[in-house]
Amino acid sequence: MKVGLVANPVSARDIRRVIANAACMPIADRANIVLRVMAALRACGVPRVLMMPENGGIRRHLTRSLKHENKLGHVDFPSLHYTDTSVTGAVEDTFAATQAMVQEGVKAIIVLGGDGTHRAVAKHCRQIAIAGISTGTNNAFPEQRESTITGLAVGLAVTGKIPSEIAVFPNKMLKVEKNEGEISDIAIVDVAVTTERYIGARALWRSDNFRELFVTYADPEVIGLSAIAGLLKPVGRHEPFGLHVRMQSSDTAKTIIRVPIAPGLIRPVGVLDFEDFPVQEPIYLSPESGMIALDGEREIDYGPEDQVKVTLVQNAFNTIDVSACMRYAGEKRLFRADLPLI
């Protein structure tokens, strides 16, 4: 039995370090998170971890650290293996590694990254459940939690100690389609339209340029684009609808809300209106020109001649419900020392 692990070495590296004092998690810390997750998985009886290879430094730190840990003998770890996929430093590495993990039959995939990394895994993980660890910039999707706990929850779930109806949580997803399939893509938190019509440094922060927003859920406790929706009308991850918000420049808007659009960056956003966004009822974007951002990154440009529709899909991919797993573990005393975890 094995668990997949995708750790993005280049999340939390974009321009928001300069324009918004966003956090920058060092590579060594990311490797330490992986070690803590692995230790937790092993404690639950997971013998193998299959990881995405990368050249950003995480693998090298892990190799060194595992060598040290072997000599010290303080902690047991699962055996660590890598997918036989190429390393280009681009998001395609995550796509390929996720596909390889699915083919290899991993029981779950633990993801270190922000919303973008989780989106890349969700795009290819099929029914294999994801467990998210926040190492990105906005992190609306992965919950903030010590990685040891995430590792324990995943370990308990994949070894069958927690019923799957408790451990696994189905998620909504947004599908974006340009010109009936010319370009198709997904988002797991938000699809935003901005008047900035170039990809550039990818991140979005100039709030006066926002025009439309679709969210799978609207959490008022997160930062980023989905925070706009969260501060207008909170919508839960369980609820069978999302939210659609139309925006305009704060110079002309009647309703202006202040939104934490990036870490430490609270900006005025002009709101035209908002409505519930039902499942499987596509909405076409306004026939103007713009750039579509998927989970906070500029990805797809479109012009007046293009037709772009956004659709909310239910039960699109699964996540491990860490809170539910740990609550169950506490209630059932799964961690009693006189009972074997393995």
Place this chain on the structure above:
Amino acid sequence: MSNNPFPLNRDELLRAYRIMKTIREFEERVHVEFATGDLPGFVHLYAGEEASGAGIMMNLRQDDHISSTHRGHGHCIAKGVEVKGMVAELYGRSTGTCHGKGGSMHIADLDMGMMGANGILGAGAPLACGAALASKYKNDGTVGISFLGDGASNAGNFLESLNLAAVWDLPAIFVVENNGYAQSTSRDYAVAVDSYVDRAVGFGMPGVTVDGTDFFAVHEAAGEMISRAREGGGPSLLECNMIRFYGHFEGDAQTYRGQGEVDEIRKNRDCLKKFIQQVTQTKALKQSDLDGIDQEISVLINQAFDEAQKAPRPTEADLLTDVYISY
């Protein structure tokens, strides 16, 4: 509505293209001419890396200062150093930018804010700190930019410069042009702190990584960092992930590169092709606009090489000029 979706107007887009294309044609021609044996010394070509130099320099003023590396031709051209003088300098002719005494690795043009290519790894970093310190004293809103390769990031002078820039709160930006090879040494072998951004954070300044093959990504990120420095926001570090088409130096057998690697990057990761695709697909520029510039550059490069090859060499009487200066 304008067809131009970019944050640069038509003239600026044309200028960006002219810079990148001039660098490319310059380097491709140097590659050919160096093989004849007529060019003295070593040359290190910037072909494939143009988006970084152009993307950053399009945010600069003439009175901003840059320090470069041994791979400095692209930085010189992007900062506005005159091409004919550069070619003559490569040939060691008295009409060269430095009167034929610098050669490829020491081209400098202070009038254009180009403090010099530099044969010593990391040696440009303290020079950029000096320019930034002068800016701070004069309060003139200029910045100092230090270009470095990934190999130089282990050099003590670079690390000391990061510290200096941070403690003196200088308007300095360190640009690590990471083409994946420190000459022929891989990062795995030589670098314990894998991310250059992590080094910046370690010295208390923000660091950003961009796709250095995308002109618009570099331009936008560098623009924010440079504006921040001009306005008193302090130093920062920009890592441009990029690729080089040629070896570390001309004559490098490149046995450390994978089979077909160069063909693949020329085909799929060429920053100039990407720029052309971006501006023509959006109809911001027409191919005919670019073709006209290509012709002008072709004429310029041919003239520059013809004139340089015919230009006089420095004489014995020039031996001590440009060497000493009286303050």
